[in-house]
Amino acid sequence: MSFEPKIVAFLCNWCSYRGADLAGTSRMKCAPNVRPIRVMCSGRVEPDFILKAFEAGADGILVLGCHPGDCHYAEGNHAAARRIPLLKKMLAQLGVEDERVRLDWVSASEGHRFVSIIDDMTEKVRALGPFSKNSGEEKHG
Amino acid sequence: MAKLNLAIYWSASCGGCDVAILDINEKILQVAEIADIVFWPIALDFKRHHVEAMEDKSIDVCLFNGAVRTSEQEEMAELLRAKSKAMVAFGSCAHLGGIPGLSNFTNRAETFERAFVEAESCDNPDKTLPQNMTNVAEGELEQPEFYDTVKALNQVVDVEYYIPGCPPTVPIISQVVDALAAGKLPPVGTVFGSDKALCDECPRTKEEKKITKIYRPHEIIPDPEKCFLEQGMICTGPATRGGCEARCIAANMPCRGCFGPPPGVTDQGTHMLSALASILDVTEDEDIARMIDEIVDPAGTFYRFSLPTAMMNRRRM
Amino acid sequence: MKRIVIDPFTRLEGHGRIDIFLDDDGNVKNAYLRVPELRGFEKFCEGRPVEELPRITPRICGVCPGAHHMASTKAVDAVYHVDPPPVAKKIRELFYAAHMCHSHIAHFYALAAPDFVLGPTADPAERNILGLIAKVGLETGTEVLKHRAYAQDIQAVIGGKATHAVCGLPGGVSKAITEDERRDFEEKSKSMVEFGKLSLKIFDDVVLKNKEYVDLILSDMYTMKSYYMGLVDANNKVNFYEGDVRVVDPDGKEFVTFKPADYLDHVAEHVETWTYLKFPFLKKVGWKGLVEGKDSGVYRVAPLARLNAADGMATPLAQAEYERMYQTLGGKPVHHTLAMHWARLIELQYAAEEMLRLCQDPEITDPNVRTIPTATPDEGVGVIEAPRGTLFHHYQTDEHGMTKKVNLIVATGNNNAAMCMSIKKVAQALIQKSKEATEGILNMIEMAYRAYDPCIACATHSLPGQLPLEVVIYDSGGDEIRRLSQHLS
Ligand code: SF4
Numbered sequence: 001m002s003f004e005p006k007i008v009a010f011l012c013n014w015c016s017y018r019g020a021d022l023a024g025t026s027r028m029k030c031a032p033n034v035r036p037i038r039v040m041c042s043g044r045v046e047p048d049f050i051l052k053a054f055e056a057g058a059d060g061i062l063v064l065g066c067h068p069g070d071c072h073y074a075e076g077n078h079a080a081a082r083r084i085p086l087l088k089k090m091l092a093q094l095g096v097e098d099e100r101v102r103l104d105w106v107s108a109s110e111g112h113r114f115v116s117i118i119d120d121m122t123e124k125v126r127a128l129g130p131f132s133k134n135s136g137e138e139k140h141g
Numbered sequence: 142m143a144k145l146n147l148a149i150y151w152s153a154s155c156g157g158c159d160v161a162i163l164d165i166n167e168k169i170l171q172v173a174e175i176a177d178i179v180f181w182p183i184a185l186d187f188k189r190h191h192v193e194a195m196e197d198k199s200i201d202v203c204l205f206n207g208a209v210r211t212s213e214q215e216e217m218a219e220l221l222r223a224k225s226k227a228m229v230a231f232g233s234c235a236h237l238g239g240i241p242g243l244s245n246f247t248n249r250a251e252t253f254e255r256a257f258v259e260a261e262s263c264d265n266p267d268k269t270l271p272q273n274m275t276n277v278a279e280g281e282l283e284q285p286e287f288y289d290t291v292k293a294l295n296q297v298v299d300v301e302y303y304i305p306g307c308p309p310t311v312p313i314i315s316q317v318v319d320a321l322a323a324g325k326l327p328p329v330g331t332v333f334g335s336d337k338a339l340c341d342e343c344p345r346t347k348e349e350k351k352i353t354k355i356y357r358p359h360e361i362i363p364d365p366e367k368c369f370l371e372q373g374m375i376c377t378g379p380a381t382r383g384g385c386e387a388r389c390i391a392a393n394m395p396c397r398g399c400f401g402p403p404p405g406v407t408d409q410g411t412h413m414l415s416a417l418a419s420i421l422d423v424t425e426d427e428d429i430a431r432m433i434d435e436i437v438d439p440a441g442t443f444y445r446f447s448l449p450t451a452m453m454n455r456r457r458m
Numbered sequence: 459m460k461r462i463v464i465d466p467f468t469r470l471e472g473h474g475r476i477d478i479f480l481d482d483d484g485n486v487k488n489a490y491l492r493v494p495e496l497r498g499f500e501k502f503c504e505g506r507p508v509e510e511l512p513r514i515t516p517r518i519c520g521v522c523p524g525a526h527h528m529a530s531t532k533a534v535d536a537v538y539h540v541d542p543p544p545v546a547k548k549i550r551e552l553f554y555a556a557h558m559c560h561s562h563i564a565h566f567y568a569l570a571a572p573d574f575v576l577g578p579t580a581d582p583a584e585r586n587i588l589g590l591i592a593k594v595g596l597e598t599g600t601e602v603l604k605h606r607a608y609a610q611d612i613q614a615v616i617g618g619k620a621t622h623a624v625c626g627l628p629g630g631v632s633k634a635i636t637e638d639e640r641r642d643f644e645e646k647s648k649s650m651v652e653f654g655k656l657s658l659k660i661f662d663d664v665v666l667k668n669k670e671y672v673d674l675i676l677s678d679m680y681t682m683k684s685y686y687m688g689l690v691d692a693n694n695k696v697n698f699y700e701g702d703v704r705v706v707d708p709d710g711k712e713f714v715t716f717k718p719a720d721y722l723d724h725v726a727e728h729v730e731t732w733t734y735l736k737f738p739f740l741k742k743v744g745w746k747g748l749v750e751g752k753d754s755g756v757y758r759v760a761p762l763a764r765l766n767a768a769d770g771m772a773t774p775l776a777q778a779e780y781e782r783m784y785q786t787l788g789g790k791p792v793h794h795t796l797a798m799h800w801a802r803l804i805e806l807q808y809a810a811e812e813m814l815r816l817c818q819d820p821e822i823t824d825p826n827v828r829t830i831p832t833a834t835p836d837e838g839v840g841v842i843e844a845p846r847g848t849l850f851h852h853y854q855t856d857e858h859g860m861t862k863k864v865n866l867i868v869a870t871g872n873n874n875a876a877m878c879m880s881i882k883k884v885a886q887a888l889i890q891k892s893k894e895a896t897e898g899i900l901n902m903i904e905m906a907y908r909a910y911d912p913c914i915a916c917a918t919h920s921l922p923g924q925l926p927l928e929v930v931i932y933d934s935g936g937d938e939i940r941r942l943s944q945h946l947s
Pocket residue numbers: 153154155156157158206207231232233234235239240306307308309517520621
């Protein structure tokens with residue numbers, strides 16, 4: 001049985017969530033692996049949310065916000081653009097592969113872009129295999 | 142009031158926590174007044190079998206320092222738990238995993254390889270490694286099992302109280318002694334120390350300044366009056382519980398977080414990460430990338446004392 | 459075959475253990491000193507920024523954190539090819555002299571002295587620091603506590619914390635000393651010099667004026683011929699903070715003097731399966747197993763070794779006492795393991811005199827305590843004399859100063875082989891057929907390793923403080939017949 005990755009996507013209410021909506025209403029074909037979570041802004045996504053999503057069984061985590069300059073709260077996506085890459089650097093030290101966390105921008109009109117990001121991410125995470133906190137040769141304790 | 146039964150134990154520890162108890166000087170006499178010390182390996186001659194012979198819950202308070210890494214340390218934690226009414230994680234190692242917890246970036250195999258085979262001074266052509274059991278000419282020699290992962294005390298047994306710090310400070314230890322003397326222990330789960338973040342008690346001036354470059358401690362001479370972070374030096378004050386009297390900061394060095402996360406925060410590293418990211422004064426991708434480059438060891442810095450109790454508590458390997 | 463285990467498993471789990479095997483006649487066949495844990499600093503320091511190691515490696519040991527802090531600080535100076543300003547070096551030395559005072563006071567009064575003041579075979583319930591205070595008087599006891607606290611205070615002011623100081627960084631120290639602080643240090647140092655004299659007088663009264671103890675020190679079972687290692691200054695005087703590493707052979711002749719950076723040419727480590735502690739030896743002599751003498755690469759470190767390896771002390775009071783010790787014990791080198799205690803007190807005197815000298819140096823309050831490194835970091839060795847002997851920190855980094863490799867040879871590690879052998883020797887002399895191994899005898903075995911002030915935290919980069927041990931005797935069938943333990947204070 002092939003592995004179907006679970007991807008948690010934090011979607012900004014003002015753009016990416018609508019982009020996803022558009023993809024849905026336009027019946028675009030899209031990998032069914034995403035569990036969307038609506039947030040008011042990509043800047044609202046704390047690093048803790050991402051770690052909790054992993055803990056809850058996610059294999060990959062996507063954060064989507066408005067394109068730079070378009071954030072409804074002006075600064076939110078800039079905050080995400082500083083925070084998420086730093087988090088990724090920290091997670092890399094803890095053995096979390098780069099492709100498991102992705103920050104990107106999708107506007108309300110970019111249904112296609114949404115779909116291609118999801119598909120791409122799904123394939124990459126599928127190739128990595130399931131996430132487990134202590135994969136490897138953990139023997140004791 | 143009847144005298145308390147007190148036990149003090151060290152596990153995967155450096156001994157600094159025991160030294161800290163000795164550093165309370167005259168106050169130690171007060172300890173002797175209010176408590177019978179029934180077990181304290183560094184100072185007294187009671188042994189494991191004495192503890193085993195005690196009735197369950199006959200120790201009122203057990204101060205346990207050090208992290209847990211071997212089969213034996215785990216057994217001792219369990220034994221003392223069973224015998225104690227209140228288990229106290231004493232010092233950063235027991236509280237959070239501490240510096241030995243940085244070992245969760247690696248595992249037993251890598252650690253042994255480095256120490257016993259690869260180390261520059263090793264003369265070990267046969268790649269001999271220490272074993273749990275060795276047969277020498279005269280008989281068998283056994284050693285306890287060494288685990289891959291370091292744990293904090295509350296990941297092994299239930300813990301009632303926490304005394305933070307590497308090592309804990311004299312005033313906090315005194316405060317605990319006073320609480321014991323008065324028979325007034327705080328609610329279970331209490332971490333002794335301040336209920337605010339270190340920044341709230343730090344004497345340095347803060348101007349809400351943002352930064353455009355990160356400096357490592359040896360790269361600049363910091364202004365001793367101003368907030369380290371606002372001078373571009375990483376200081377984990379925002380993600381650290383207060384109560385240490387800003388000891389390192391008084392020595393003109395930034396905090397590294399030995400008091401653990403502030404109240405309400407579970408993961409010290411991500412909390413620090415957010416605090417730091419929010420003061421980076423850059424918006425262009427390449428500037429962001431440059432500054433992230435300058436933050437050279439986020440995991441090892443933000444989780445310097447608390448990796449074993451972080452949400453991601455070890456490197457995946 | 460009988461087996462004696464000196465085993466903390468029942469007293470201090472996992473912290474160090476000695477197994478002594480007896481043959482069918484009840485004579486000692488072999489002894490194994492074992493360290494059953496390690497924390498792996500060598501590995502997990504990889505990937506850390508190297509300038510952070512002075513704040514990480516002291517957690518190897520909370521009993522001598524100052525030694526690791528300074529060795530590490532010197533190693534990062536070397537990694538960054540940076541010379542600290544003169545005052546920074548003096549502040550480090552002042553800090554370090556205070557650290558030595560603290561450690562030597564704690565060891566002598568809490569661990570060693572009870573054996574002599576109360577007697578090696580005294581009731582164990584009294585053979586501790588409380589019994590000691592009862593015997594020497596509360597006044598002396600108060601002096602001991604006061605001076606230990608002085609030494610801690612000075613370290614705390616300079617380093618932020620007495621245990622796990624934070625002041626050292628590549629190119630200097632984090633903070634200057636103010637005039638007020640200097641004056642306070644000076645008073646404390648003056649008092650410390652007097653306390654050094656008092657300690658030597660106590661040793662004189664209690665040990666040297668007692669023929670029984672002098673005979674014990676001079677006895678064969680506490681005598682072992684080995685090489686000796688220690689740091690010396692340009693005049694071959696003992697130096698704790700810097701200098702060259704000098705090794706003398708068992709006849710007291712200079713074997714080699716080398717630069718700390720060249721340590722790998724001279725020291726190597728042997729590994730056994732039954733202990734987590736490695737066995738350093740002199741590379742040019744070779745590992746011949748646990749044997750003494752000139753053909754064996756086993757060497758010793760710590761106070762007596764430092765005095766043997768040097769030509770004298772750099773301060774007058776300590777130098778006078780140094781001369782007296784060698785006159786009393788029959789010239790250099792002294793192979794009597796128990797003389798380690800005398801040497802330790804001579805060093806306490808020296809450290810106190812050094813502290814005072816440094817506090818009175820007009821430059822000590824100079825605010826210029828930092829040199830900012832500019833060279834590309836690569837590799838560096840920092841060597842220091844820890845209270846328990848020569849300590850090596852060796853780091854390699856990438857061009858950004860990120861740690862790639864860490865190698866550590868710690869003070870107690872250096873003495874690993876010698877401790878095993880000293881224990882075996884005393885055990886062989888005392889436990890003989892038909893002779894019951896009494897508590898007193900076992901304590902005398904313990905005295906052999908207690909002299910080294912072994913620090914298992916350091917040894918394993920792992921565990922705390924003093925080596926706490928328990929003696930367990932097994933009969934020839936491997937069954938336990940007796941169990942006794944060391945008294946630490
Ligand atoms: S908390 Fe610090 S002082 Fe205490 S045992 Fe751990 S490393 Fe040592």
